[in-house]
Amino acid sequence: MKCAIHPQLDAVSTCVDCGKGLCSECTDAYEFPICENCNMTRVGEEKGQITKNIVITIVFFIIGFYITMDTSIIGAIWIGYMFAGIPWGWSFLNKITPSIFLFLPLIGWVIYFLIKGLLSLFIGFIALPVKVYQIIRDSKRLQGISETFSNN
Ligand SMILES: [Zn+2]
Ligand SMILES: [Zn+2]
DSSP states (O other): OBOSSOTTSBOSEEOTTTOOEEOHHHHTTSSSSOOHHHHHHHHHHHHHHHHHHHHHHHHHHHHHHHHHTTTOHHHHHHHHHHHHHHHHHHHHHHHHOOGGGGGOOHHHHHHHHHHHHHHHHHHHHHHHHHHHHHHHHHHHHHHHHHHHHHHO
16 A cells, blocks of 8 residues: 555555555654544544633633623622533533433432532632633644644
C-alpha cells in the first residue's frame, strides 16, 4: 500500500479513522496515525463540543443572573456563577452516580433529581472553574493544530 498523501512513498501505517495508508512522515505528524482529513474532522467536532460547552455555561449564567437581577447586581453575578456551575456539577455527578439509582419509582426519581440538582450547585462551584480551564486549554490546543495546518 502507498501513502494516501505521498503516492510515491510506501505506507507504514493506516489512518485510525478511515484506514488510508500513511507513510512514516504522515504517521508521525500527529500523536497517533491519522490522515489530515480525518484529523481536521476530529478537530471540527471538538471545536463544536467546545462551542456547545461555552453556550451552556453562558445560558445558565444568564438564567441565574436574570432571576436575581432585581435585588442586586453583585448578588446576580454570584447566582449567575452558581447557575453556570450546575451543568458541570451535574456531569461530574453523572460519572460517579451508581447505576442502582436508575431503578427507582417516580417519587424516587423526583427526590433523586432534587438532591442531584442541589449537589450540582455546590460541586459546580468548583467544577465551573475547572471546566473553564479545560475549555481554554482545549481551544488553545486546537488553535495550535489549525496553525500547523496553515503553515504547511
Ligand atoms: Zn483518515
Ligand atoms: Zn505521506
